[in-house]
Amino acid sequence: xxxxxxxxxxxxxxxxxxxxxxxxxxxxxxxxxxxxxxxxxxxxxxxxxxxxxxxxxxxxxxxxxxxxxxxxxxxxxxxxxxxxxxxxxxxxxxxxxxxxxxxxxxxxxxxxxxxxxxxxxxxxxxxxxxxxxxxxxxxxxxxxxxxxxxxxxxxxxxxxxxxxxxxxxxxxxxxxxxxxxxxxxxxxxxxxxxxxxxxxxxxxxxxxxxxxxxxxxxxxx
Numbered sequence: 001x002x003x004x005x006x007x008x009x010x011x012x013x014x015x016x017x018x019x020x021x022x023x024x025x026x027x028x029x030x031x032x033x034x035x036x037x038x039x040x041x042x043x044x045x046x047x048x049x050x051x052x053x054x055x056x057x058x059x060x061x062x063x064x065x066x067x068x069x070x071x072x073x074x075x076x077x078x079x080x081x082x083x084x085x086x087x088x089x090x091x092x093x094x095x096x097x098x099x100x101x102x103x104x105x106x107x108x109x110x111x112x113x114x115x116x117x118x119x120x121x122x123x124x125x126x127x128x129x130x131x132x133x134x135x136x137x138x139x140x141x142x143x144x145x146x147x148x149x150x151x152x153x154x155x156x157x158x159x160x161x162x163x164x165x166x167x168x169x170x171x172x173x174x175x176x177x178x179x180x181x182x183x184x185x186x187x188x189x190x191x192x193x194x195x196x197x198x199x200x201x202x203x204x205x206x207x208x209x210x211x212x213x214x215x216x217x218x219x220x221x
Contacts, residue, residue, distance in 0.1 A: 021051075021059060022072055023098035025117040028082035029090055031181040031193070033173055034061065034068050035117045037124070044068055045183045046119040046159055046171040064185040068092070085186065118151040122159035122171065128152045128220065133162055134212030143212065150217050158218045162211060172204060172211065174218050182206040 021042060025035035034049075036042045042049045042061035049061035049068065061068040065085040072078045080092040096117070121127070127149040135146035146165065152158040156177030162170045171183040179195035179202050190207040197203070200215040 020072065021070070022078050023096075024070075024078060024080070025095040025097075025120075026080050026092040027095060027175075028068065028080070028092040029084060029088070032066060032068075032082055032084060032092075033117075033119050033181075034080070034082075034092065035120045037120050042068065042070070043120050043123050045173070045181065046123045046161075047183060048123065064183070085191075118153045118157065118159040119171075119173065122149075122151040122161050126151060127161075129217065131217060133160070133214075133217070134210075135162060135164070136210045137164060137208070139208055141210075143210065146211075148213070148217070152218070152220055156219055160213060160217060164209075170206060170209065170211075172206065172213070177218070179204050179213075 021036050021040045023036055025033075027033055032045060034042065034044050040051075042051060042059070044061055044063035044066050047063050049063035052060040052062065054060070057072060059070040059072070061070065067083040069081045069083075070078050071080070077094045077097040080094065081089065082092055083089050128151055130147065130149045132145045133148040134143045136143050144165075146162050148160055148162045150158050150160045156174060158174045160172045160174065162172065164170055172179060173181045179197075182193055182204070184191040184193060184207050188207040192205065192207060194205040195202060197215075202211075202213045202215070202218070204211040204213065
């Protein structure tokens with residue numbers, strides 16, 4: 001009987017550890033980024049997601065019509081899949097990983113401790129620099145200025161957060177020097193994202209909004 005109790009306790013403890021959210025950063029398709037924080041939060045495109053923890057250990061993160069399914073695998077990188085707003089599905093690319101309790105680390109950069117991703121730091125209000133960017137909120141509107149802040153991962157990967165005139169935030173994501181997406185949702189009406197670069201200036205169309213961001217904000221210097 002005593003042996004049985006020890007066995008059950010061990011299994012329950014292992015199951016509880018298995019269900020913890022590992023520290024990770026991942027890219028899902030072309031326009032979705034997801035990562036987790038030390039407090040067990042999961043972010044999708046820089047926004048805190050709602051978590052659903054299942055008895056089998058799988059964790060689903062839901063945000064703005066996007067579903068991220070996380071299957072922890074102990075000290076190995078989790079299996080992460082996604083369902084996008086358009087119902088397309090796929091497997092996410094793990095960019096960095098750290099197991100719960102500090103055991104086992106891996107990253108696309110070749111190992112070592114994982115640095116918290118720029119999208120997570122931006123979601124927590126932790127920035128590397130601030131400054132103005134060009135902005136217009138409606139088609140045909142003259143370009144004005146909005147205040148912005150940036151969290152950088154280096155090498156042109158960064159998250160720029162623009163404070164719009166109404167006080168709301170717009171997250172714009174850069175990877176390796178390319179503007180790749182923004183946190184657009186169906187509530188914005190227009191979810192089109194386009195970006196071009198001329199010399200040292202990014203010109204970005206995010207829904208009905210337009211932004212002009214200088215290269216130095218993304219790369220630093």
